[in-house]
Amino acid sequence: xxxxxLEEYKIHLQDNGYKCTPQRLEILSFFVHYPSRxxxxxxxxxxxxxxxxxxxxxxxxxxxxxxxxxxLMESIFREGENLFYLKSNPTxxxxxxxxxxxxxxTELDICPMNIMEVxxxxxxxxxHKFEVYGVCPICKS
Amino acid sequence: xxxxxLEEYKIHLQDNGYKCTPQRLEILSFFVHYPSRxxxxxxxxxxxxxxxxxxxxxxxxxxxxxxxxxxLMESIFREGENLFYLKSNPTxxxxxxxxxxxxxxTELDICPMNIMEVxxxxxxxxxHKFEVYGVCPICKS
DNA sequence: TTCGGTGCAAAGGGTTTGCAACCTG
DNA sequence: CAGGTTGCAAACCCTTTGCACCGAA
Numbered sequence: 592x593x594x595x596x597l598e599e600y601k602i603h604l605q606d607n608g609y610k611c612t613p614q615r616l617e618i619l620s621f622f623v624h625y626p627s628r629x630x631x632x633x634x635x636x637x638x639x640x641x642x643x644x645x646x647x648x649x650x651x652x653x654x655x656x657x658x659x660x661x662x663l664m665e666s667i668f669r670e671g672e673n674l675f676y677l678k679s680n681p682t683x684x685x686x687x688x689x690x691x692x693x694x695x696x697t698e699l700d701i702c703p704m705n706i707m708e709v710x711x712x713x714x715x716x717x718x719h720k721f722e723v724y725g726v727c728p729i730c731k732s
Numbered sequence: 733x734x735x736x737x738l739e740e741y742k743i744h745l746q747d748n749g750y751k752c753t754p755q756r757l758e759i760l761s762f763f764v765h766y767p768s769r770x771x772x773x774x775x776x777x778x779x780x781x782x783x784x785x786x787x788x789x790x791x792x793x794x795x796x797x798x799x800x801x802x803x804l805m806e807s808i809f810r811e812g813e814n815l816f817y818l819k820s821n822p823t824x825x826x827x828x829x830x831x832x833x834x835x836x837x838t839e840l841d842i843c844p845m846n847i848m849e850v851x852x853x854x855x856x857x858x859x860h861k862f863e864v865y866g867v868c869p870i871c872k873s
Numbered sequence: 874t875t876c877g878g879t880g881c882a883a884a885g886g887g888t889t890t891g892c893a894a895c896c897t898g
Numbered sequence: 899c900a901g902g903t904t905g906c907a908a909a910c911c912c913t914t915t916g917c918a919c920c921g922a923a
Contacts, residue, residue: 610922612878633912647880652913654878668809671888672912688852697852703844703862711829711838713869720863721844728854751897751902774887788905793888795903812913813887 595679597623600663603681607661614646618654622664622677629667629674629694667722690727697727736820738764741804744822748802755787759795763805763818770808770815770835808863827861831868838868 595603600619601611609615621635632655639645646654655675658664662681667674667689676696678685688697703721736744741760742752750756762776773796780786787795796816799805803822808815808830817837819826829838844862 605923608877610877612922614879649881649914650879688855688857691858697855699852704864711840711864713872714829714838715867715872716829716864717832717866719865720861723845723852723857723860725858726856731854731856746898749902753897753903755904790889790906791904 595623595681603661603663609657609661614650615654617646618651619658619663619677622675626677627679627696629669629676629689629696631672631674633672635675686721686723688723688725688727690730691724692726692730695727695729699723736764736822744802744804750798750802755791756795758787759792760799760804760818763816767818768820768837768839770810770817770830770837772813772815774813776816827863829864829866829868831871832865833867833871836868836870840864 597616597620601616604611604615617639618635621638622630632652635655636648636651639651640648655664655666655673658677659666659675662678664675664677665685665687666676674694676687679698684702685698685700686702688699689695690697699721704716704719738757738761742757745752745756758780759776762779763771773793776796777789777792780788780792796805796807796814799818800807800816803819805816805818806826806828807817815835817828820839825843826839826841827843829840830836831838840862845857845860
């Protein structure tokens with residue numbers, strides 16, 4: 592499980608008609624340095640407030656949701672705030688193990704929909720979610 | 733899929749050491765009248781504000797989360813607000829089909845964890861979520 | 874040069890909390 | 899009668915929005 596490098600995210604943005612602003616690269620760069628982990632919007636903002644002159648609070652929000660909508664990130668809502676995680680591959684659809692201690696993420700390449708017979712005649716299925724929560728090996732020890 | 737009647741919820745509350753206040757029964761009663769459906773806290777509050785003299789806003793919130801913690805309800809977070817749904821059986825763990833049009837719920841009695849080999853050696857699995865989203869037969873037609 | 878993107882400041886809106894009064898068990 | 903529960907009002911806090919300026923392509 593390899594995270595893309597910044598250059599690859601730049602291309603992804605441009606291919607979708609979005610500009611590569613320094614602020615966007617700053618945010619992506621922050622996530623690249625903490626790979627495979629859910630990070631709260633609050634924490635990202637705190638980081639940039641300390642090193643002033645940088646993406647502002649609202650720019651962080653706007654772009655985190657943009658990145659999510661572009662498929663670069665996944666988000667979950669936990670205890671009153673949004674958490675974001677930089678996917679290792681923008682085009683893949685993963686199911687995740689999420690450590691409730693450190694918020695680290697393990698991508699599961701199995702999908703219940705491929706295995707189970709979800710028999711729902713006359714239902715139109717659009718998307719689904721499968722998330723496993725627990726404690727990762729590092730936090731366990 | 734049968735929803736419990738009010739009497740059964742009363743017993744469940746008392747068995748867990750909680751009091752059966754009129755407010756709690758009002759809230760449960762509201763959900764019993766709209767079975768198998770996610771309802772927003774906002775909607776519940778609106779209902780009681782119109783028929784004044786009734787659970788107040790904060791009592792509604794306090795009890796919805798209490799009911800959830802007792803296993804009587806499930807909650808999801810969608811578009812900035814919490815939605816609650818009264819389970820047909822407090823002790824069962826369901827996976828759900830959720831209609832994005834009408835928020836109706838279909839309980840799936842299959843569980844991916846029983847079928848798949850989620851092979852995560854040294855991981856401690858606590859709980860998991862499997863939710864399927866789409867359009868139910870009624871909204872489809 | 875253009876129009877998407879940013880920063881500021883203020884508002885929005887769902888949710889939570891402290892505290893005194895209330896009422897179930 | 900006691901301790902859990904409620905209602906009020908105010909606070910909280912994450913998030914969103916309008917608008918003028920800026921800067922990537």
